Amino acid sequence: MTASTTASAPPAGKSALLSVEDALARVLDDVRVLGPEQVALAQAPGRTLAHDLAAALTNPPFDASAMDGYAVRAEDLSGNTPTLRVVGESAAGWPYAGSVRPGEAVRIFTGAALPDGADTIVIQENTLADPESVRILEAPRKGANVRWRGSDFHEGEAVLTAGTRLIPRHVLLAASAGHAMLAVVRKPVVAILSTGDELVEPSDRPMAGQIVASNAYGLAAMIEAAGGEPRSIGIARDDAEDLAHKFQEAAGADILVTTGGASVGDHDLVRPSLEAWGASLNFYKIAMRPGKPVFFGTRGSTRLLGLPGNPLSMMIAARIFLVPLLARLLGRTDKLAPVPAKLTVALPANGPRTHYMRARLDTSAHEPLVAPLGGQDSAFVRALVEANCLAIIPANAPALPAGSTIDVLALDF
Ligand code: AMP
Numbered sequence: 054m055t056a057s058t059t060a061s062a063p064p065a066g067k068s069a070l071l072s073v074e075d076a077l078a079r080v081l082d083d084v085r086v087l088g089p090e091q092v093a094l095a096q097a098p099g100r101t102l103a104h105d106l107a108a109a110l111t112n113p114p115f116d117a118s119a120m121d122g123y124a125v126r127a128e129d130l131s132g133n134t135p136t137l138r139v140v141g142e143s144a145a146g147w148p149y150a151g152s153v154r155p156g157e158a159v160r161i162f163t164g165a166a167l168p169d170g171a172d173t174i175v176i177q178e179n180t181l182a183d184p185e186s187v188r189i190l191e192a193p194r195k196g197a198n199v200r201w202r203g204s205d206f207h208e209g210e211a212v213l214t215a216g217t218r219l220i221p222r223h224v225l226l227a228a229s230a231g232h233a234m235l236a237v238v239r240k241p242v243v244a245i246l247s248t249g250d251e252l253v254e255p256s257d258r259p260m261a262g263q264i265v266a267s268n269a270y271g272l273a274a275m276i277e278a279a280g281g282e283p284r285s286i287g288i289a290r291d292d293a294e295d296l297a298h299k300f301q302e303a304a305g306a307d308i309l310v311t312t313g314g315a316s317v318g319d320h321d322l323v324r325p326s327l328e329a330w331g332a333s334l335n336f337y338k339i340a341m342r343p344g345k346p347v348f349f350g351t352r353g354s355t356r357l358l359g360l361p362g363n364p365l366s367m368m369i370a371a372r373i374f375l376v377p378l379l380a381r382l383l384g385r386t387d388k389l390a391p392v393p394a395k396l397t398v399a400l401p402a403n404g405p406r407t408h409y410m411r412a413r414l415d416t417s418a419h420e421p422l423v424a425p426l427g428g429q430d431s432a433f434v435r436a437l438v439e440a441n442c443l444a445i446i447p448a449n450a451p452a453l454p455a456g457s458t459i460d461v462l463a464l465d466f
Pocket residue numbers: 247248249251252264265266267268269312313314315316361362363364
């Protein structure tokens with residue numbers, strides 16, 4: 054039993070924030086898979102297959118030898134070390150034109166077509182040969198060392214299913230099945246807008262009170278890894294006019310992600326500015342730690358996701374909400390869900406917000422073990438690199454003794 058099933062319901066009351074699960078359900082509600090486009094195989098890795106893929110070819114395309122040796126008729130092998138007449142040769146790409154008759158053998162090499170009449174390959178190590186004849190020292194069973202036509206797959210058979218995120222072995226299979234182009238789901242275009250008067254590009258050196266705008270870079274990398282197409286539209290100042298101006302550049306994007314300015318401070322203008330731009334917002338506060346000021350909404354066909362300014366909160370919230378949204382838009386069928394692991398230390402009772410703790414997962418033991426790391430300040434980014442997973446402590450979880458099973462999310466970003 055994981056801790057999430059033992060957690061009690063959040064107390065009803067004035068500050069009932071939206072739970073992560075409910076918020077994610079709203080983000081994913083009514084999301085339809087984007088349309089397909091054709092790409093060459095070389096462009097296919099990382100893309101998501103739009104339709105089931107039927108083989109255009111049969112593999113192996115012909116009965117072929119799996120070994121170097123002699124193609125024979127099994128019925129000729131019954132005697133004691135029988136000797137067969139070698140009538141020709143079949144090499145890869147150079148099939149033997151004739152057929153193998155009783156008492157005959159054809160010299161054959163790996164990948165060569167099995168000649169008509171033959172049904173078995175005797176490996177050369179089990180023969181004694183001279184140019185005209187071959188003596189069989191050890192007879193294999195009938196059919197040995199032959200790869201039969203179609204024993205891998207047949208033309209017309211579905212070899213890959215829609216929603217498959219293509220990794221190298223899928224690309225290999227698609228090529229073997231005779232496809233030079235694949236129909237993949239169009240990449241969701243994600244506009245990224247950083248906001249904040251204090252932000253400067255990493256190529257600049259911050260002056261007093263300034264800080265490097267790192268969010269857009271981490272976010273773009275995450276979006277790309279998740280199969281989307283990031284499009285940075287730069288930094289907006291904490292100014293309604295500048296924000297409105299920058300929003301224009303998100304036109305046509307499937308998603309606009311903003312970072313920063315999402316709280317309720319005097320300079321947090323992103324939400325009101327989006328509303329002034331015609332956005333309708335669905336929620337804006339989530340019971341999660343870090344990352345409470347997350348909002349979600351839509352404007353026309355563009356989905357809007359407001360992420361916290363703190364880099365670490367931003368990355369975690371992006372992993373929790375944006376990555377599944379991209380997966381849904383792509384129709385991906387692979388699982389992004391957390392996995393269970395055993396706590397190596399005790400944890401105190403949790404408050405009303407799901408806590409995503411940077412942690413280290415150890416999978417070398419007979420069961421996965423997880424140890425939360427110290428220093429969970431949401432502005433510290435180095436800690437995110439030292440961690441390899443997020444330990445998920447459910448909202449209102451009771452104190453958890455060492456050995457409790459909790460869910461963890463691999464930090465694959
Ligand atoms: P905010 O949500 O705008 O109040 O920002 C919260 C914190 O995150 C502040 O310390 C900001 O300076 C910082 N921050 C905001 N945007 C970025 C960014 N793009 N890159 C790095 N830090 C940021």
